[in-house]
Amino acid sequence: MMVESINRALRRLPPWAIYVAAALWASWMFYLGATGGLGVEPIEALEHAYGERALQLIVLGLAVTPLRRFLGINLIRFRRAIGVTAFFLVLAHFAVWAVLDVQSASRIWADIVKRPYITIGMAALALLIPLAVTSNNLSVRRLGSAAWRRLHMLVYPAALLGALHYVWLAKGFQLEPMIYLGLTLLLLALRFPALQTRLAS
Amino acid sequence: MAGRYRSPLTWNDVTPRSLYLNRRQIMAGSGALLGAGLIGNRAQAQDLEPNTWEEITNYNNFYEFGTGKDDPARNAHMMTTQPWSIQIDGLVDNPGTYSFAEIMDGMTVEERIYRLRCVEAWSMVVPWNGFELADLLERVGVQAGARYVAFETLNRPEEMPGLRFPVLEWPYREGLRLDEAMHPLTILATGLYGEPMPNQNGAPIRLVVPWKYGFKSIKSIVRITLTEEQPPASWNMAQPREYGFYSNVNPNVDHPRWSQATERRIGGGLFATRQDTLMFNGYEDEVAGLYEGMDLAEFF
Numbered sequence: 185m186m187v188e189s190i191n192r193a194l195r196r197l198p199p200w201a202i203y204v205a206a207a208l209w210a211s212w213m214f215y216l217g218a219t220g221g222l223g224v225e226p227i228e229a230l231e232h233a234y235g236e237r238a239l240q241l242i243v244l245g246l247a248v249t250p251l252r253r254f255l256g257i258n259l260i261r262f263r264r265a266i267g268v269t270a271f272f273l274v275l276a277h278f279a280v281w282a283v284l285d286v287q288s289a290s291r292i293w294a295d296i297v298k299r300p301y302i303t304i305g306m307a308a309l310a311l312l313i314p315l316a317v318t319s320n321n322l323s324v325r326r327l328g329s330a331a332w333r334r335l336h337m338l339v340y341p342a343a344l345l346g347a348l349h350y351v352w353l354a355k356g357f358q359l360e361p362m363i364y365l366g367l368t369l370l371l372l373a374l375r376f377p378a379l380q381t382r383l384a385s
Numbered sequence: 386m387a388g389r390y391r392s393p394l395t396w397n398d399v400t401p402r403s404l405y406l407n408r409r410q411i412m413a414g415s416g417a418l419l420g421a422g423l424i425g426n427r428a429q430a431q432d433l434e435p436n437t438w439e440e441i442t443n444y445n446n447f448y449e450f451g452t453g454k455d456d457p458a459r460n461a462h463m464m465t466t467q468p469w470s471i472q473i474d475g476l477v478d479n480p481g482t483y484s485f486a487e488i489m490d491g492m493t494v495e496e497r498i499y500r501l502r503c504v505e506a507w508s509m510v511v512p513w514n515g516f517e518l519a520d521l522l523e524r525v526g527v528q529a530g531a532r533y534v535a536f537e538t539l540n541r542p543e544e545m546p547g548l549r550f551p552v553l554e555w556p557y558r559e560g561l562r563l564d565e566a567m568h569p570l571t572i573l574a575t576g577l578y579g580e581p582m583p584n585q586n587g588a589p590i591r592l593v594v595p596w597k598y599g600f601k602s603i604k605s606i607v608r609i610t611l612t613e614e615q616p617p618a619s620w621n622m623a624q625p626r627e628y629g630f631y632s633n634v635n636p637n638v639d640h641p642r643w644s645q646a647t648e649r650r651i652g653g654g655l656f657a658t659r660q661d662t663l664m665f666n667g668y669e670d671e672v673a674g675l676y677e678g679m680d681l682a683e684f685f
């Protein structure tokens with residue numbers, strides 16, 4: 185019953201609404217940051233806001249298939265928009281870091297090669313680029329659906345690296361990054377056929 | 386014995402109360418004062434424009450109240466700071482539990498405008514009020530064998546929601562070598578901007594060691610112990626490779642996860658530029674002698 189009404193409500197929502205909402209949200213956050221609305225350290229606040237939202241969308245994207253398979257909630261129509269939005273937020277996160285936070289090409293480079301949590305964040309970003317570029321109908325046709333699907337499995341390592349990046353940068357033992365990592369690992373584990381058949385039966 | 390160290394400026398020299406409470410000041414006047422040669426040390430003179438009350442009290446690391454920078458401002462009101470006492474023990478002549486009033490009795494509270502450099506590569510300038518730790522240590526009588534001073538923060542879970550999470554091994558602990566503790570720059574602060582210390586900044590009494598990363602300046606102190614052995618320090622225990630016992634501000638020794646060469650002054654907004662971090666946070670003339678002959682990359 186509840187699943188049906190959720191699906192009904194979702195059918196009324198056009199996928200492009202996700203792009204619009206994300207663009208509005210990201211601009212609003214930037215505006216707040218520029219005008220004192222994000223506290224006394226807006227650079228860090230903006231960097232964190234974009235990074236955390238990107239990770240949430242990556243996790244949501246990974247949840248689309250399991251949600252449908254195990255709960256019957258259908259988000260398939262939104263999956264592309266979720267993924268592409270996540271990519272743009274990672275890009276915004278990276279841009280805030282590079283331009284507003286670190287501020288110099290030599291320091292950017294030094295950080296990428298020297299600091300493991302930056303290195304793996306960068307690797308996650310790099311893995312997402314081919315996915316974002318091929319997230320259109322033309323690419324699906326050109327590549328053929330099997331090859332396209334194989335390519336998009338890159339989201340698994342990207343998600344894992346993104347979650348590890350968060351765990352790694354936290355000071356001390358903190359709960360929140362562990363929750364994201366746990367969710368990511370769970371959603372990845374659900375991809376293993378053995379676990380799927382066990383859960384489905 | 387107060388006044389061994391003269392702050393280049395005091396806050397009431399430069400900022401009327403109504404102004405500092407409202408907004409950041411461009412202190413052309415202080416520049417003129419400094420230029421007039423009131424202070425010999427240029428590194429020390431640069432940039433000693435205090436951050437605003439709002440900045441200092443809304444951007445804090447005080448994990449007992451949560452790991453977010455705004456958590457302390459939100460949660461620290463739960464902490465009871467009256468009555469307050471400090472247990473002073475170990476290698477001292479007069480051990481005991483001293484009430485806040487007993488500690489303050491006869492102390493000369495001074496204004497000290499210090500740079501504060503966090504290990505996370507941000508910084509502020511804070512106009513503290515406090516007295517030299519040496520005055521308290523002299524009063525309780527340091528015994529001959531003592532070589533270190535250990536400090537402990539209040540550990541009261543019902544008033545400190547962050548203690549529910551094992552972010553660090555509680556209670557928060559820090560330590561100094563005795564000569565660092567006796568240095569005239571080292572103070573116990575009881576206020577800022579002439580107001581009583583806000584809870585989120587470590588009320589009612591906290592350590593301030595301006596040439597070390599901020600986490601050494603332990604807040605809301607309930608215990609001070611003179612020891613012979615180097616005492617445990619919370620961040621050092623959690624990640625010894627990242628947080629050394631000394632943790633002197635040093636732009637040449639990077640934290641494994643980020644560079645320490647530059648820092649961002651809080652208060653510059655979204656487009657603030659980074660500035661170079663100074664050796665010993667700009668207090669090199671005063672404190673470098675404490676570490677003569679030590680390899681600062683090894684004893685970081």
Ligand code: HEM
Nearest residue numbers: 232235236238239274278281302305306308309346350353
């Ligand atoms: C898939 C890619 C990425 C994801 C999912 C991601 C996610 C996150 C998250 C969740 C946070 C913590 C936010 C918080 O504390 O609330 C964060 C922080 C951060 N990220 Fe990323 N990130 C990614 C890529 C990158 C890249 C490419 C860079 C830079 C090259 C980067 C640099 C940073 C920095 C510097 C911080 C803040 C560290 C600090 O405050 O100490 N991230 N990121």
